[in-house]
Amino acid sequence: xxxxxxxxxxxxxxxxxxxxxxxxxxxxxxxxxxxxxxxxxxxxxxxxxxxxxxxxxxxxxxxxxxxxxxxxxxxxxxxxxxxxxxxxxxxxxxxxxxxxxxxxxxxxxxxxxxxxxxxxxxxxxxxxxxxxxxxxxxxxxxxxxxxxxxxxxxxxxxxxxxxxxxxxxxxxxxxxxxxxxxxxxxxxxxxxxxxxxxxxxxxxxxxxxxxxxxxxxxxxxxxxxxxxxxxxxxxxxxxxxxxxxxxxxxxxxxxxxxxxxxxxxxxxxxxxxxxxxxxxxxxxxxxxxxxxxxxxxxxxxxxxxxxxxxxxxxxxxxxxxxxxxxxxxxxxxxxxxxxxxxxxxxxxxxxxxxxxxxxxxxxxxxxxxxxxxxxxxxxxxxxxxxxxxxxxxxxxxxxxxxxxxxxxxxxxxxxxxxxxxxxxxxxxxxxxxxxxxxxxxxxxxxxxxxxxxxxxxxxxxxxxxxxxxxxxxxxxxxxxxxxxxxxxxxxxxxxxxxxxxxxxxxxxxxxxxxxxxxxxxxxxxxxxxxxxxxxxxxxxxxxxxxxxxxxxxxxxxxxxxxxxxxxxxxxxxxxxxxxxxxxxxxxxxxxxxxxxxxxxxxxxxxxxxxxxxxxxxxxxxxxxxxxxx
Amino acid sequence: xxxxxxxxxxxxxxxxxxxxxxxxxxxxxxxxxxxxxxxxxxxxxxxxxxxxxxxxxxxxxxxxxxxxxxxxxxxxxxxxxxxxxxxxxxxxxxxxxxxxxxxxxxxxxxxxxxxxxxxxxxxxxxxxxxxxxxxxxxxxxxxxxxxxxxxxxxxxxxxxxxxxxxxxxxxxxxxxxxxxxxxxxxxxxxxxxxxxxxx
Numbered sequence: 001x002x003x004x005x006x007x008x009x010x011x012x013x014x015x016x017x018x019x020x021x022x023x024x025x026x027x028x029x030x031x032x033x034x035x036x037x038x039x040x041x042x043x044x045x046x047x048x049x050x051x052x053x054x055x056x057x058x059x060x061x062x063x064x065x066x067x068x069x070x071x072x073x074x075x076x077x078x079x080x081x082x083x084x085x086x087x088x089x090x091x092x093x094x095x096x097x098x099x100x101x102x103x104x105x106x107x108x109x110x111x112x113x114x115x116x117x118x119x120x121x122x123x124x125x126x127x128x129x130x131x132x133x134x135x136x137x138x139x140x141x142x143x144x145x146x147x148x149x150x151x152x153x154x155x156x157x158x159x160x161x162x163x164x165x166x167x168x169x170x171x172x173x174x175x176x177x178x179x180x181x182x183x184x185x186x187x188x189x190x191x192x193x194x195x196x197x198x199x200x201x202x203x204x205x206x207x208x209x210x211x212x213x214x215x216x217x218x219x220x221x222x223x224x225x226x227x228x229x230x231x232x233x234x235x236x237x238x239x240x241x242x243x244x245x246x247x248x249x250x251x252x253x254x255x256x257x258x259x260x261x262x263x264x265x266x267x268x269x270x271x272x273x274x275x276x277x278x279x280x281x282x283x284x285x286x287x288x289x290x291x292x293x294x295x296x297x298x299x300x301x302x303x304x305x306x307x308x309x310x311x312x313x314x315x316x317x318x319x320x321x322x323x324x325x326x327x328x329x330x331x332x333x334x335x336x337x338x339x340x341x342x343x344x345x346x347x348x349x350x351x352x353x354x355x356x357x358x359x360x361x362x363x364x365x366x367x368x369x370x371x372x373x374x375x376x377x378x379x380x381x382x383x384x385x386x387x388x389x390x391x392x393x394x395x396x397x398x399x400x401x402x403x404x405x406x407x408x409x410x411x412x413x414x415x416x417x418x419x420x421x422x423x424x425x426x427x428x429x430x431x432x433x434x435x436x437x438x439x440x441x442x443x444x445x446x447x448x449x450x451x452x453x454x455x456x457x458x459x460x461x462x463x464x465x466x467x468x469x470x471x472x473x474x475x476x477x478x479x480x481x482x483x484x485x486x487x488x489x490x491x492x493x494x495x496x497x498x499x500x501x502x503x504x505x506x507x508x509x510x511x512x513x514x515x516x517x518x519x520x521x522x523x524x525x526x527x528x529x530x531x532x533x534x535x536x537x538x539x540x541x542x543x544x545x546x547x548x549x550x551x552x553x554x555x556x557x558x559x560x561x562x563x564x565x566x567x568x569x570x571x572x573x574x575x576x577x578x579x580x581x582x583x584x585x586x587x588x589x590x591x592x593x594x595x596x597x598x599x600x601x602x603x604x605x606x607x608x609x610x611x612x613x614x615x616x617x618x619x620x621x622x623x624x625x626x627x628x629x
Numbered sequence: 630x631x632x633x634x635x636x637x638x639x640x641x642x643x644x645x646x647x648x649x650x651x652x653x654x655x656x657x658x659x660x661x662x663x664x665x666x667x668x669x670x671x672x673x674x675x676x677x678x679x680x681x682x683x684x685x686x687x688x689x690x691x692x693x694x695x696x697x698x699x700x701x702x703x704x705x706x707x708x709x710x711x712x713x714x715x716x717x718x719x720x721x722x723x724x725x726x727x728x729x730x731x732x733x734x735x736x737x738x739x740x741x742x743x744x745x746x747x748x749x750x751x752x753x754x755x756x757x758x759x760x761x762x763x764x765x766x767x768x769x770x771x772x773x774x775x776x777x778x779x780x781x782x783x784x785x786x787x788x789x790x791x792x793x794x795x796x797x798x799x800x801x802x803x804x805x806x807x808x809x810x811x812x813x814x815x816x817x818x819x820x821x822x823x824x825x826x827x828x
Contacts, residue, residue, distance in 0.1 A: 058634055062641065073649050077656060087660070093667045097674055397671065398777040430773035463671050465784030468777075 006369030013176030031225030071190030082138030082146030164258030171247030194222030253373035266318030550597030669722035723810030
């Protein structure tokens with residue numbers, strides 16, 4: 001059961017990665033040693049001197065070179081994001097405006113979960129040629145996530161079961177398993193390369209050719225290396241799978257969904273037919289390869305064990321699945337959600353309430369990266385209440401662009417007219433018309449709906465070509481800069497959109513953690529807290545009080561509110577960039593401080609709550625929608 | 630002795646670098662090819678929507694345009710041809726023959742639709758019909774979306790083709806049979822008409 005909070009889990013995942021690299025280093029050294037020993041034996045048998053340092057050098061450098069080189073290569077290949085893995089296995093990207101009912105169902109489930117957990121909507125792929133029931137998630141951070149399901153999944157699982165499976169994948173994402181898994185792929189590939197090289201050399205011909213012998217040695221030594229590599233991979237992966245199962249249940253509060261999905265896997269099978277499945281076997285939901293003998297190499301715990309953990313009363317019978325059944329076209333029932341009570345949502349919606357306890361936000365922050373079923377209900381309810389015109393607009397690339405422009409346009413009529421005028425010169429007249437039309441609908445939206453709506457547009461926006469994206473980027477910056485009274489919220493919304501889109505068009509830069517203590521980041525924290533204080537309050541006394549309350553959480557004496565000039569948008573931008581390079585524990589302290597500043601007046605307005613979530617998103621911390629505890 | 634070892638080592642390293650370069654180039658080509666295929670899928674969605682709208686349009690107009698049966702039938706026929714062409718193109722996005730067929734069929738369809746609109750001008754009842762106006766609106770909007778998706782597709786095809794033709798990736802492309810992709814270009818029938826010269 002995940003007792004640790006999101007930040008502690010991130011830390012723990014990082015430590016595990018380091019440990020993993022250590023084990024692999026040992027495995028590599030072992031392999032090199034074995035290679036050297038075998039070569040030395042053969043060399044000595046032919047009368048050479050095996051202790052010759054040049055010989056040792058050649059063998060070890062050669063072997064190391066192949067392993068490390070291949071490892072680095074694979075890691076670099078995977079660095080461009082999870083899409084590489086999906087496409088390697090033959091996946092097709094699912095369109096946001098698809099009419100296929102199966103794909104629609106998958107998209108709806110994934111979108112609901114993203115909104116409920118506060119993460120960006122991932123790329124959704126399907127493996128159309130795979131009949132087994134299986135799914136995986138891959139990616140380095142929440143910004144370049146990919147979720148992929150097989151056609152078998154869509155055909156045989158009900159919505160609840162599909163939700164259990166996708167919840168499992170999201171848990172992998174939120175538990176930080178993704179970086180670990182991709183690292184594993186890179187490292188094992190290095191060892192596997194040795195055997196591949198050996199196999200190639202084995203096939204060469206020629207009289208007195210030493211190459212086949214070398215090849216044989218490499219094959220044997222490499223096989224031993226791969227043995228250990230797979231052992232490590234399996235041990236790590238099995239533990240993670242149990243954790244993900246448990247997190248999924250916590251998320252959906254529906255152990256039956258996941259349990260039934262696993263039972264169907266028992267009945268139908270989860271084997272993947274693609275040849276590349278071996279490389280990615282540890283990423284999958286269920287075992288994607290045929291059952292290996294000892295079970296030591298299995299990347300997943302035994303199916304029965306997993307089912308019993310979820311359903312102790314299980315009778316041991318799998319659910320048989322008719323693989324040949326023609327699926328009936330059925331309409332997708334919306335998730336039966338309990339609509340949120342008036343008291344659920346924070347901010348101005350509690351009739352007659354004067355003050356909201358400040359501890360509420362603190363408790364809500366604890367749910368970072370650990371959404372629950374109430375968040376899912378909230379997300380489903382929100383989706384069902386969204387005007388269909390806006391929903392449809394969010395799914396098409398062209399109207400998604402118009403929608404984002406509309407969300408960022410100024411409320412001031414004259415300024416808006418100028419902005420639209422300028423836009424019409426830079427972009428398609430069709431888009432301009434739609435922007436103007438959508439603006440009226442957007443104006444009526446509550447502020448809590450803006451972030452999720454922007455999140456929904458992500459899938460469609462990723463369909464832009466690089467040239468179109470550049471234009472989009474330019475136009476957004478123009479809209480923001482032309483409005484002198486730009487509010488902090490619009491600014492963070494724009495930042496979120498661009499940050500979430502960028503990995504699709506530009507190879508993602510993974511922020512390396514540079515700060516492990518908060519001291520060097522204190523000026524940036526002060527800038528951010530001051531900006532928040534100014535955004536939330538109007539009276540100087542209140543602004544000061546808000547800042548002081550937040551700064552108190554940093555446990556650093558002598559902090560003073562910055563002047564308005566010192567917390568301009570450009571400065572806040574720079575500060576957020578630096579703060580993003582802090583360790584998870586620093587981000588936790590900072591977010592707590594921000595929450596205190598936002599909650600200082602006692603009554604939290606909706607837009608302040610959303611602002612907090614927006615800032616958390618720029619720091620890569622997924623805070624679910626803030627609900628009353 | 631050391632010299633030989635060093636030589637082997639250097640050759641080995643160079644070989645490794647070349648191999649990785651080739652693999653990198655190959656992966657790039659595969660990735661760009663997937664990208665334009667995905668971009669085509671977006672066009673396909675919009676085209677399908679267009680082909681679904683047209684029969685509705687013809688049904689609505691039929692009641693008013695009783696004497697213009699020829700035009701209406703031409704529209705339906707053109708729509709069917711285009712629909713078939715688009716299915717073939719969807720199975721093999723970027724393939725030169727399939728794309729040319731599709732662009733040809735699409736321009737014929739646009740031409741017939743244009744003629745239908747010209748004919749409908751003479752029937753004010755039809756133009757005032759609510760359903761007709763809504764359908765026309767949707768058709769225009771869909772055509773805009775097709776144009777937008779086409780732009781994205783053409784950009785993706787350009788990137789792929791450029792990578793495929795530049796040195797040294799062109800060797801990799803030829804070895805592994807990466808065919809050139811065809812862009813989606815709509816030719817406007819009006820532009821095809823020869824200018825009338827009157828003395």
